[in-house]
Amino acid sequence: MSVLDELEEARGDLEGLLVDVLESVFGEEAAPAWEAEFGGTRIARARLAIHDEVTNVYTGVEVCVDTVTARLLAGRMLNVASPAADDLLDAVGELGNIAGGNVKSLLYQHARLSLPTPEILDAAGVTWEPAVRVHGVVLGQTVELAVLPEYAVGGLAWPPSQLDEVLETLP
Protein backbone atom coordinates (compact mmCIF):
# COMPACT_ATOMS: atom_id res chain seq x y z
CA MET A 1 0.00 0.00 0.00
CA SER A 2 1.42 3.40 -0.98
CA VAL A 3 1.66 6.34 1.43
CA LEU A 4 -1.07 8.05 -0.59
CA ASP A 5 -3.32 5.00 -0.10
CA GLU A 6 -2.67 5.16 3.64
CA LEU A 7 -3.60 8.84 3.71
CA GLU A 8 -6.68 8.04 1.62
CA GLU A 9 -7.94 5.84 4.47
CA ALA A 10 -8.13 8.97 6.63
CA ARG A 11 -10.24 10.88 4.06
CA GLY A 12 -13.43 10.77 6.18
CA ASP A 13 -11.61 12.05 9.26
CA LEU A 14 -9.90 14.80 7.25
CA GLU A 15 -13.25 15.90 5.82
CA GLY A 16 -14.77 16.07 9.32
CA LEU A 17 -11.73 17.93 10.61
CA LEU A 18 -12.00 20.55 7.84
CA VAL A 19 -15.71 21.13 8.48
CA ASP A 20 -15.10 21.52 12.24
CA VAL A 21 -12.28 24.00 11.66
CA LEU A 22 -14.34 26.04 9.18
CA GLU A 23 -17.36 26.19 11.48
CA SER A 24 -15.22 27.37 14.35
CA VAL A 25 -13.15 29.94 12.45
CA PHE A 26 -16.00 31.43 10.38
CA GLY A 27 -18.62 31.02 13.11
CA GLU A 28 -21.01 29.64 10.47
CA GLU A 29 -22.35 26.24 9.47
CA ALA A 30 -20.05 24.38 7.06
CA ALA A 31 -20.54 21.21 5.01
CA PRO A 32 -18.35 18.80 3.06
CA ALA A 33 -18.14 19.32 -0.72
CA TRP A 34 -17.11 16.96 -3.50
CA GLU A 35 -14.75 19.23 -5.35
CA ALA A 36 -13.17 22.66 -5.32
CA GLU A 37 -14.99 25.44 -7.11
CA PHE A 38 -12.60 28.35 -6.84
CA GLY A 39 -13.83 31.59 -8.34
CA GLY A 40 -11.50 34.19 -9.86
CA THR A 41 -7.95 33.83 -11.05
CA ARG A 42 -6.04 34.20 -7.78
CA ILE A 43 -5.66 31.64 -5.03
CA ALA A 44 -4.57 32.10 -1.41
CA ARG A 45 -2.71 29.10 -0.07
CA ALA A 46 -1.06 28.17 3.22
CA ARG A 47 1.68 25.53 3.07
CA LEU A 48 2.93 23.55 6.06
CA ALA A 49 4.75 20.30 6.62
CA ILE A 50 4.66 17.65 9.30
CA HIS A 51 8.01 15.98 10.00
CA ASP A 52 7.53 12.46 11.33
CA GLU A 53 10.51 12.11 13.67
CA VAL A 54 10.20 8.32 13.74
CA THR A 55 10.34 7.69 9.99
CA ASN A 56 12.02 10.99 9.01
CA VAL A 57 9.32 11.53 6.40
CA TYR A 58 7.70 14.87 5.55
CA THR A 59 3.96 15.15 4.85
CA GLY A 60 2.57 18.35 3.37
CA VAL A 61 -0.58 20.15 4.44
CA GLU A 62 -2.01 22.82 2.15
CA VAL A 63 -5.13 24.90 2.59
CA CYS A 64 -6.40 26.68 -0.53
CA VAL A 65 -9.13 29.26 -0.99
CA ASP A 66 -9.85 31.83 -3.66
CA THR A 67 -9.11 35.42 -2.75
CA VAL A 68 -12.80 36.24 -2.25
CA THR A 69 -12.94 33.61 0.49
CA ALA A 70 -9.62 34.78 1.90
CA ARG A 71 -11.06 38.29 2.17
CA LEU A 72 -14.17 36.96 3.94
CA LEU A 73 -12.00 34.90 6.27
CA ALA A 74 -9.72 37.81 7.15
CA GLY A 75 -12.73 40.08 7.70
CA ARG A 76 -14.23 37.57 10.12
CA MET A 77 -11.02 36.79 11.97
CA LEU A 78 -9.82 40.37 12.31
CA ASN A 79 -13.26 41.96 12.55
CA VAL A 80 -12.52 44.47 9.78
CA ALA A 81 -14.60 45.42 6.72
CA SER A 82 -11.71 45.85 4.28
CA PRO A 83 -8.79 43.59 5.12
CA ALA A 84 -5.41 44.49 3.63
CA ALA A 85 -3.25 42.04 1.65
CA ASP A 86 -1.19 41.25 4.78
CA ASP A 87 -4.41 40.46 6.64
CA LEU A 88 -5.38 37.93 3.94
CA LEU A 89 -2.02 36.20 4.28
CA ASP A 90 -2.21 36.20 8.08
CA ALA A 91 -5.75 34.77 8.07
CA VAL A 92 -5.05 32.07 5.49
CA GLY A 93 -1.80 31.20 7.30
CA GLU A 94 -3.65 30.77 10.58
CA LEU A 95 -6.38 28.68 8.92
CA GLY A 96 -3.59 26.47 7.58
CA ASN A 97 -1.94 26.36 11.00
CA ILE A 98 -5.14 25.22 12.70
CA ALA A 99 -5.81 22.60 10.02
CA GLY A 100 -2.16 21.45 10.06
CA GLY A 101 -2.10 21.07 13.83
CA ASN A 102 -5.25 19.00 13.73
CA VAL A 103 -3.95 16.84 10.86
CA LYS A 104 -0.78 16.24 12.86
CA SER A 105 -2.75 15.24 15.96
CA LEU A 106 -4.92 12.95 13.82
CA LEU A 107 -2.18 11.14 11.89
CA TYR A 108 1.08 11.30 13.88
CA GLN A 109 2.40 10.65 17.37
CA HIS A 110 5.97 11.99 17.41
CA ALA A 111 6.16 14.75 14.85
CA ARG A 112 6.99 18.42 14.34
CA LEU A 113 4.79 20.93 12.56
CA SER A 114 6.32 23.71 10.50
CA LEU A 115 5.18 27.30 10.66
CA PRO A 116 2.61 28.19 7.99
CA THR A 117 3.83 29.82 4.79
CA PRO A 118 0.96 31.76 3.22
CA GLU A 119 1.06 32.97 -0.38
CA ILE A 120 -1.19 34.40 -3.07
CA LEU A 121 -0.80 32.80 -6.49
CA ASP A 122 -2.19 32.90 -10.01
CA ALA A 123 -4.56 29.92 -10.19
CA ALA A 124 -3.24 29.05 -13.64
CA GLY A 125 0.29 28.65 -12.28
CA VAL A 126 -0.58 26.25 -9.45
CA THR A 127 0.55 22.66 -9.92
CA TRP A 128 -1.70 20.13 -8.24
CA GLU A 129 0.55 17.40 -6.83
CA PRO A 130 -0.79 13.94 -5.91
CA ALA A 131 -2.61 14.33 -2.60
CA VAL A 132 -5.68 13.47 -0.63
CA ARG A 133 -7.85 16.53 -1.19
CA VAL A 134 -11.00 17.21 0.81
CA HIS A 135 -13.30 20.18 0.48
CA GLY A 136 -15.66 22.13 2.64
CA VAL A 137 -18.20 24.84 1.88
CA VAL A 138 -18.84 27.76 4.20
CA LEU A 139 -20.79 30.92 3.34
CA GLY A 140 -21.10 29.51 -0.19
CA GLN A 141 -17.31 29.46 -0.62
CA THR A 142 -15.12 26.40 -1.10
CA VAL A 143 -12.05 25.61 0.99
CA GLU A 144 -9.64 22.83 0.09
CA LEU A 145 -7.48 20.87 2.52
CA ALA A 146 -4.78 18.77 0.85
CA VAL A 147 -2.49 16.26 2.54
CA LEU A 148 0.52 15.45 0.39
CA PRO A 149 2.90 12.51 0.87
CA GLU A 150 6.70 12.88 0.52
CA TYR A 151 6.48 16.65 0.55
CA ALA A 152 9.20 18.98 -0.71
CA VAL A 153 9.78 21.27 2.27
CA GLY A 154 11.84 23.95 0.53
CA GLY A 155 10.90 27.47 1.58
CA LEU A 156 9.13 26.43 4.77
CA ALA A 157 10.10 27.79 8.19
CA TRP A 158 10.29 25.71 11.35
CA PRO A 159 9.85 26.78 14.97
CA PRO A 160 13.19 27.19 16.70
CA SER A 161 14.43 25.28 19.68
CA GLN A 162 16.55 27.85 21.46
CA LEU A 163 15.98 26.87 25.05
CA ASP A 164 19.62 26.08 25.78
CA GLU A 165 20.76 29.42 24.34
CA VAL A 166 18.10 31.30 26.32
CA LEU A 167 18.93 29.56 29.59
CA GLU A 168 22.59 30.46 29.14
CA THR A 169 21.68 34.16 29.02
CA LEU A 170 19.70 34.05 32.28
CA PRO A 171 21.43 35.39 35.41
Added chain:
Amino acid sequence: MKILVADDSRAMRMIVIRTLRQAGFAGHEIIEAENGAQALEMVQKQNPGLILSDWNMPEMTGIDFLRTLRGSGSATPFCFVTSEGSDEMRALAEEAGAMGLIAKPFTSDVFEDMLSTVVS
Protein backbone atom coordinates in the same frame (compact mmCIF):
# COMPACT_ATOMS: atom_id res chain seq x y z
CA MET B 1 -5.96 41.70 35.72
CA LYS B 2 -3.40 42.03 32.94
CA ILE B 3 -3.56 39.15 30.42
CA LEU B 4 -0.74 38.47 27.96
CA VAL B 5 -1.74 36.87 24.63
CA ALA B 6 1.22 35.50 22.65
CA ASP B 7 0.68 34.30 19.07
CA ASP B 8 2.52 35.03 15.82
CA SER B 9 -0.82 35.48 14.02
CA ARG B 10 -2.56 38.80 14.61
CA ALA B 11 -5.80 37.18 13.44
CA MET B 12 -5.52 34.50 16.12
CA ARG B 13 -4.66 37.06 18.82
CA MET B 14 -7.87 38.90 17.87
CA ILE B 15 -9.87 35.67 18.08
CA VAL B 16 -8.40 34.78 21.49
CA ILE B 17 -9.17 38.28 22.82
CA ARG B 18 -12.71 38.11 21.42
CA THR B 19 -13.24 34.64 22.91
CA LEU B 20 -12.08 35.88 26.33
CA ARG B 21 -14.83 38.52 26.17
CA GLN B 22 -17.41 35.94 25.02
CA ALA B 23 -16.40 33.69 27.91
CA GLY B 24 -17.31 36.47 30.32
CA PHE B 25 -13.78 37.69 31.01
CA ALA B 26 -14.29 41.26 29.79
CA GLY B 27 -12.72 44.35 31.31
CA HIS B 28 -9.19 43.01 31.68
CA GLU B 29 -6.14 44.73 30.23
CA ILE B 30 -4.81 42.73 27.27
CA ILE B 31 -1.20 42.92 26.16
CA GLU B 32 0.07 41.14 23.03
CA ALA B 33 3.30 39.50 21.89
CA GLU B 34 4.24 37.97 18.51
CA ASN B 35 6.57 35.25 19.79
CA GLY B 36 7.98 33.69 22.95
CA ALA B 37 11.00 35.98 23.16
CA GLN B 38 8.88 39.12 22.98
CA ALA B 39 6.42 37.58 25.46
CA LEU B 40 9.23 36.85 27.91
CA GLU B 41 10.33 40.48 27.77
CA MET B 42 6.76 41.66 28.36
CA VAL B 43 6.37 39.38 31.38
CA GLN B 44 9.48 40.89 32.94
CA LYS B 45 8.33 44.46 32.28
CA GLN B 46 4.58 44.22 32.77
CA ASN B 47 4.02 41.30 35.15
CA PRO B 48 0.73 39.90 33.75
CA GLY B 49 -1.58 37.80 35.93
CA LEU B 50 -2.27 35.25 33.18
CA ILE B 51 -0.48 34.15 30.01
CA LEU B 52 -2.23 32.60 26.99
CA SER B 53 0.36 31.40 24.50
CA ASP B 54 0.55 29.65 21.16
CA TRP B 55 3.02 26.74 20.93
CA ASN B 56 4.55 27.04 17.44
CA MET B 57 6.01 30.51 17.05
CA PRO B 58 9.11 31.97 15.39
CA GLU B 59 12.04 33.29 17.50
CA MET B 60 11.02 31.27 20.58
CA THR B 61 8.34 28.59 20.86
CA GLY B 62 5.68 28.60 23.53
CA ILE B 63 7.13 25.59 25.35
CA ASP B 64 10.58 27.21 25.47
CA PHE B 65 8.95 30.43 26.71
CA LEU B 66 7.21 28.51 29.50
CA ARG B 67 10.32 26.56 30.52
CA THR B 68 12.40 29.74 30.60
CA LEU B 69 9.72 31.48 32.63
CA ARG B 70 9.53 28.70 35.20
CA GLY B 71 13.33 28.50 35.23
CA SER B 72 13.45 32.14 36.26
CA GLY B 73 11.14 31.43 39.21
CA SER B 74 7.92 32.88 37.79
CA ALA B 75 4.71 31.08 38.75
CA THR B 76 2.38 33.17 36.55
CA PRO B 77 -0.56 30.99 35.40
CA PHE B 78 0.17 29.88 31.84
CA CYS B 79 -2.21 28.23 29.38
CA PHE B 80 -1.43 27.11 25.84
CA VAL B 81 -3.84 27.99 23.03
CA THR B 82 -2.56 25.95 20.14
CA SER B 83 -3.61 24.06 17.02
CA GLU B 84 -2.11 20.80 18.33
CA GLY B 85 -3.81 18.98 21.14
CA SER B 86 -2.11 15.58 21.17
CA ASP B 87 -1.68 13.67 24.44
CA GLU B 88 2.10 14.03 24.04
CA MET B 89 1.87 17.82 23.90
CA ARG B 90 -0.59 18.00 26.78
CA ALA B 91 1.81 15.93 28.88
CA LEU B 92 4.77 18.14 27.88
CA ALA B 93 2.77 21.26 28.74
CA GLU B 94 1.76 19.94 32.15
CA GLU B 95 5.29 18.75 32.90
CA ALA B 96 6.65 22.22 32.09
CA GLY B 97 4.16 23.88 34.45
CA ALA B 98 1.21 24.92 32.27
CA MET B 99 -2.25 24.97 33.81
CA GLY B 100 -3.66 23.49 30.61
CA LEU B 101 -3.83 23.41 26.84
CA ILE B 102 -6.74 24.72 24.77
CA ALA B 103 -6.72 23.23 21.26
CA LYS B 104 -7.78 25.29 18.25
CA PRO B 105 -10.52 25.36 17.10
CA PHE B 106 -12.08 26.24 20.46
CA THR B 107 -15.28 27.69 21.91
CA SER B 108 -15.85 30.28 24.62
CA ASP B 109 -17.15 27.45 26.87
CA VAL B 110 -13.70 25.85 26.80
CA PHE B 111 -12.12 29.17 27.79
CA GLU B 112 -14.60 29.56 30.63
CA ASP B 113 -13.98 26.05 31.95
CA MET B 114 -10.21 26.32 31.73
CA LEU B 115 -9.67 29.87 32.98
CA SER B 116 -12.42 30.58 35.51
CA THR B 117 -10.22 29.54 38.44
CA VAL B 118 -7.69 32.23 37.50
CA VAL B 119 -9.75 35.03 35.93
CA SER B 120 -12.89 36.43 37.48
